[in-house]
Structures are given as structure tokens and as C-alpha cells.
Amino acid sequence: EAGVTQFPSHSVIEKGQTVTLRCDPISGHDNLYWYRRVMGKEIKFLLHFVKESKQDESGMPNNRFLAERTGGTYSTLKVQPAELEDSGVYFCASSPLGTGGSYEQYFGPGTRLTVT
């Protein structure tokens, strides 16, 4: 079974540019999550999709971040325009549909974003 995949693995962009991160969850997993780890800090929740619907986006930092999951399969996270403080590692995770806390989440390798 293929795991969660993320693309790209690294991205270096200049302040003001746009970047789009992609996540492909495990096949059949309706729950999809985005998290971010800023250097030296904890991994923080950004948002949660159930299929194509945003279930919880309380962790999104501001309106420069836009997440989509058209068709309920892969998801994209766009940062536009990027700022220096957006640098960090962006993780995607997925889990089967069910009672929220009943399942572990399976994490992707992360995308390391550096904004210069």
C-alpha cells in the first residue's frame, strides 16, 4: 500500500512569490490534514478535509493560505504571496473516515518551504 506522498520535497522561493504544495493521501482515506512545523517549534495543525469539504480550518494562519481538495482525492495548499515567516516544513496526513480520535494519522514526508 502506498503511503502519503507530498510534492515537492523542497521549495525555495522569494518573498512575494506563490507556491503550491501537493498532497496525495492513502487511497480510500477520506480524512486529510495539513500541518506545519516552523523551525524549532511544535508541529501545528492547519486544517482538516473530510472528502472535499473543509471540516476545520481553524489553524490556517491567514488568508494568504488557500487549501483545496477537489474531488476528494489529492489536496493542494497554496501560499500567495509568501512571506518569510511561512518558512517551515508542511506535513500532510490522512486517516480513514470514522470517529475523529479513533484512528492514527499517517503522515507524508513533508515539504520543506524556504522563503528568502
Added chain:
Amino acid sequence: AQSVSQHNHHVILSEAASLELGCNYSYGGTVNLFWYVQYPGQHLQLLLKYFSGDPLVKGIKGFEAEFIKSKFSFNLRKPSVQWSDTAEYFCAALPQTGNQFYFGTGTSLTVIP
């Protein structure tokens, strides 16, 4: 507010030494608890998890953790570490009625051969 605290940021041990990494959580309801590990260049992997039942849970690679409800703790242990245990370790709490993980800041473990 929900939070998870990991007390050790960097730990350096010699091979065969015993390991204990502290984790405390703050949450008003029932949580499921996890330890994830990230080996260099790899993705986060589940080491072990506690949902209910026996508070002493065993995970992969000889790791175990004990849930102590009265102390809001879920410390990770291993009796004898190996060089291959060098990695970053994350404690996480997942509320039973919620969907988002609350992670600690992580502990970087270096095992010296």
C-alpha cells in the same frame, strides 16, 4: 488550552544506555496519545499509541510508554538504545472527539556508537 509538552529538546546517549523521554499533556477531556518518530530523511512514523486499557503500551523496535492519568503524562522508554534510534521523537495528543493532533516540540535523540 490543549497543549503537549516535551521536556527534553536534545538528548545524547551512548549505545546500550536506557532512554526515557518525558511528555505531558493538557486537555480537559479524554485523549488518545501517540509517539511518532522521524528518522533522518524519512517521514513521521508511528512508534506506539494509547487509546484505552493497559496503560503500559508496547510499540515497535523495543519502545514502550506508560500513560499515567493522574500526572497527565505519557513518557517514552527504551531499556537499551541503539545507534539506529537516532531520530527526532514527537509526543502527540488526539482528543477522542476531535480531529487535530496536538504535538510537542519534539526531542532530538543522538545515540553515540
